[in-house]
Amino acid sequence: MSRRISYLIVLTICVGCLLSMRTPLPAASEQFRGKIFSTGEMPPVDSRTELKPGDKAPDFTLPSISGESVSLSRFLGTKNVVISFVPAAWTPVCSDQWPGYNVVKSMFDERDTVMLGITVDNIPTLYAWTEEMGGVWFPVLSDFWPHGAVARKYGVLRSDGTTERALFVVDKQGMIRYIDVHNINERPKLEVLMQELDSLK
Amino acid sequence: MxxxxxxxxxxxxxxxxxxxxxxxxxxxxxPPAEGDTFPEILLPSPQKWSEREYLGLDHVGPFKISQVKADTLIIEIFSMYCPYCQKEAPVVNELHQMILSRPDLRNKIKMIGIGAGNSQFEVNAFRNLYGIAFPLFPDPEFSLHKALGDVRTPYFIVVNLKGSGSHKVIYSRVGSFGDPRQFLESISRKSGPRKGA
CATH class of the missing domain: 1.20.5 (Single alpha-helices involved in coiled-coils or other helix-helix interfaces)
Structure with a gap:
């Protein structure tokens, strides 16, 4: 009996050690204090996309927070497109990802590229969230209804109804050139995205 | 048995x-509180010679804040991705310019920034975007950020470097420090009489 208790204690301490070694979440901006729902650490990826570089990017039309609908095909022949799926509004990491893209518009301009930000949230939620960021220069699109239809088309809809943290680079011919279905708990590095855009020149 | x-x-x-x-x-x-000793963290090597010169470092490579030649060091923990840091950047620049314009302070009070979770590329983007003239250091794996208490950004820590012993924190707060002139007066008061003054 006492041996069993000893083993149980050892097991408990092991679990405690493992839990204390978990990956820290990125720094949060004071801007969002008290406004972000803590999701905790999530499974890094929870979907599997069939798309690969070289495939034609599935076209879509989604409503944006500005009131107009935006189609991917609108940019055919004129601009490269970065499609940035983020899991959900008012969550950690997401709230610190788009504000970064927001201040480096010139980097996208220099690479003849536009960004389309997509989440499965509804328009009012996205509007309030991006207003808290101080507004963003790129179209913010709602894949709310039918829920996650575009995310599903791109193979990045998670089982809980949110999306992966994913980047798709689509060239002016409408071909997918780069896919990064990122660990949902981490922010993709800006330089990697810019290197991919540089390779389109 | x-x-x-x-x-x-x-x-x-x-x-x-x-x-x-x-x-x-x-x-x-x-995070280190006011009155605490600032932890002995190792900062990455400054990228430019001018930054080494500004900090008074006599070697190339990582350094401790105790090696900075100043009476007072202002540390900003920021992120390129943080909207508050973006808004605050001009105010922080104003503070830096104010210090540089004061012959009695320019060699006594130095400033650095630590980009929490930011790569060198992201730190450079932030620097270029806002024309930041004081040294900024990347912290891509959040190791410095973690050592300084996983703070929200922007976070400002001011350390008194005078004396050869421990380096006391004289300011440690999240968010804006307010009016740069008043902030400068306040930290000048808290850090006491300057060397050679």
Whole structure:
């Protein structure tokens, strides 16, 4: 009996050690204090996309927070497109990802590229969230209804109804050139995205 | 009996392990408070010669804040991705320019920034975007950020570097420091009389 208790204690301490070694979440901006729902650490990826570089990017039309609908095909022949799926509004990491893209518009301009930000949230939620960021220069699109239809088309809809943290680079011919279905708990590095855009020149 | 000894040994090892991690978590769980000694963190090598010169470093490579030649060091923990940091950048620049314009302060008070979770590329983007003239350091793996208490950004820490002993924190707060002139007066008061003054 006492041996069993000893083993149980050892097991408990092991679990405690493992839990204390978990990956820290990125720094949060004071801007969002008290406004972000803590999701905790999530499974890094929870979907599997069939798309690969070289495939034609599935076209879509989604409503944006500005009131107009935006189609991917609108940019055919004129601009490269970065499609940035983020899991959900008012969550950690997401709230610190788009504000970064927001201040480096010139980097996208220099690479003849536009960004389309997509989440499965509804328009009012996205509007309030991006207003808290101080507004963003790129179209913010709602894949709310039918829920996650575009995310599903791109193979990045998670089982809980949110999306992966994913980047798709689509060239002016409408071909997918780069896919990064990122660990949902981490922010993709800006330089990697810019290197991919540089390779389109 | 032998089994019991083995179990006890494993238990002791695990408890030590847990204590170490718990200690680390406690150390990284709170930022240094005013009056605390600033932790001995190692900062990456400045990229430019001019930054080494500004900080008074006589070597190339990582450095401790105790090696900075100044009476007072202002540390901003920021992120390129943080909208508050973006808004605050012009105010922080104003503070830096104010210090540089004061012959009595320019060699006494120095400033650095630590980009929490930011790569060198992202730190450079932030620097270029806002024309930041003081040294900024990347912290891509959040190791410095964690050592300084996993703070929200922007976070400002001011350390009194005078004397050869421990370096006391004289300001440690999240968010804007307010009016740069008043902030400068306040930290000047808190850091006491200057060397050679």
């Amino acid at each position: 032998r089994n019991r000894t083995v179990v006890l040994l494993i238990l002791s090892f695990m408890i030590s392990c847990f204590t170490l991690y718990a200690g680390a978590a406690r150390a990284s769980g709170l």
